[in-house]
Amino acid sequence: MVDREKTELYRQAVRIVFLCSIWFTISSGGNVINKLLLNDFPYPITVSMMHVLSVCMYLGPIMRMWRVPLQKPVASSYYMRMIVPLAVGKFWASVSAHVSIWKVPVSYAHTVKATMPIFTVILSRLITKEKQTTKVYFSLMPIVVGVLVATVTELSFDLIGLLSALSATITFALQNIFSKKALKETGMHHLRLLHVLGKLATLFLLPIWILMDGSRFLTEESLADQDQWFWVRILGLLVVSGFCNFAQNIVAFTVISIVSPLSYSVANATKRILVIAVSLITLKNPVTSTNVLGMFVAVLGVLAYNKAKYDQRQEEKKTTLLPTIHKNTLVHNHFQLDSQPNGPTSASGYNPAYLNSLPNYSSSSGFTGNRSTPGTTSTSGYGGSPSVMSQTRTYMDV
Structure with a gap:
């Protein structure tokens, strides 16, 4: 029995390491590909269009293969009030993120994205009146310091790039809050919600793409002078970019399903460090030692924030469930x-x-009765839906 448990733990560890390696590789490679693509083909809206189209094309077969439950009926008023704004936020965050990568180095764009916990805390306080512990507030200080140092010492600084990165980060933070709310209120599977948002985002982005990029394709003389190999290379990079964006979300979701929230946070911070390091090595954008120090202080601040939030959740569980x-x-x-x-x-x-x-809450899991299905409420008042992190991380932080 002991040998069998050791073998199972070893297999699980190998699986986690393998999935994280794939996740880090796809994320780092995808960001480098996006930068190379936008350097030669400065059309961020087109890149965003390919990303939302990839969600629509690839996610359908994946959901059928995984037998994801069908979408439950949603009231039209709720659809317009919650789902549609989420779809608008999805395409806006995607466009803003790609504009930032186009205007500033990947390393700096990801450093700015490290400010997401700051906006999440502020917006959660304003929207949901959620309070944080003192430890959580203090964990935000390294993020602020790191981003400020990286900004002041950034040799390739661009104001539009900074504002676009901040816009994408704020939008991702808002999506994080309202996606959690939508998943709880509708009982919809998170992949099903991602598919719906992808289709709506494509619908909203299409007229903007036609006006902004589509018209330029017909009038830009520089594009008309390119040979066929240029277009083959650009189309190839667009397809690979879209697939990488989709694949890293699916792999990240798989990692979430087999590790604890804290382990996922550590893996996500490690991924960001690798993305910054790989982009610096591969793209060779000029940096100073102080600039690199600011980047890594910001990322370590994100790690400290995640640990503080994890401790806060554990204390809340003890207070609420027992x-x-x-x-x-x-x-x-x-x-x-x-x-x-x-x-x-x-x-x-x-x-x-x-x-x-009364039900027995004295077990280690905090619940010994029958668990309800996602989106429903059990007789004891507790739903059996997955954790919020595992439901919402699929949309965020891409």
Whole structure:
């Protein structure tokens, strides 16, 4: 039995290392390809169009192969109020991200993206009134310092590139918040939601692409003078770029499904460090030692933030899920027993039959009853849907 468990742990470790290696390779390679593509073909809207089209083309067969549940009916008013704005945010974040990569080095663009926790904390406080621990707020300081140092010492600084990177980061943070809300309220599978957003984003982006890039293709003399091999190379890079964007999301989702949130955060921070390092080595953009130091301080700040958030969630779970029993008081998940219809009847002041009917929350998992399906609520008041991180990370941080 022990040998079998060791073998299984070894296989799991090998699988995680293999998937992370693929994830890091695809992400680093995809960012380098995007930069090379935009250097020779400065049309970020076209690159964004290829990315959202890739989601539509590749995700359908993947969902059928994985037997993803069909989409549940969504009220038209909710669709217009929540799903449509999410789709607008998706295409805007994609366009902004590609404009930033076009205007500034990949390493600097990813350093600016490290500010996402700052905007997530601020927007969560303004929108959902979510409070953070002091430890979380302090963890944001290295991010601010690192990004400021990287910005001041960036040799290839461009204001449009900086603003585009910030715009993409803020939009990703908003998507993170509202995607979580949409998944909870609709019970929709996260891949199904990603597919819907991809189709809507393509629909919204198409007229903008026709006006901005499509018309330029017909009038730009520099493009008309290019030979066929130029177009073969550009089309090839567009296809590879779109596939890499799609593939890294799928691999990231697979990694999330087999590791803890904290392990995923460490892997994601490692990925960002590798993207910055690979871009510096491959693209050879000029940097100073102070510039590199600022980049890595910002990334390490993201890692510290993720650890602080993980600790906060663990404390919240302990406070929320575990019942507290005192001499004459029982608080069970915010419900007072004396407010129940079958009020206290025993000598101790409580109905024994009611006490015996309560579910057992003393197990290590915090729940011993039957889990409900995603998007529904169990009789004890807890849904069985996956963690928010595993549901929303697929859309963010690409």
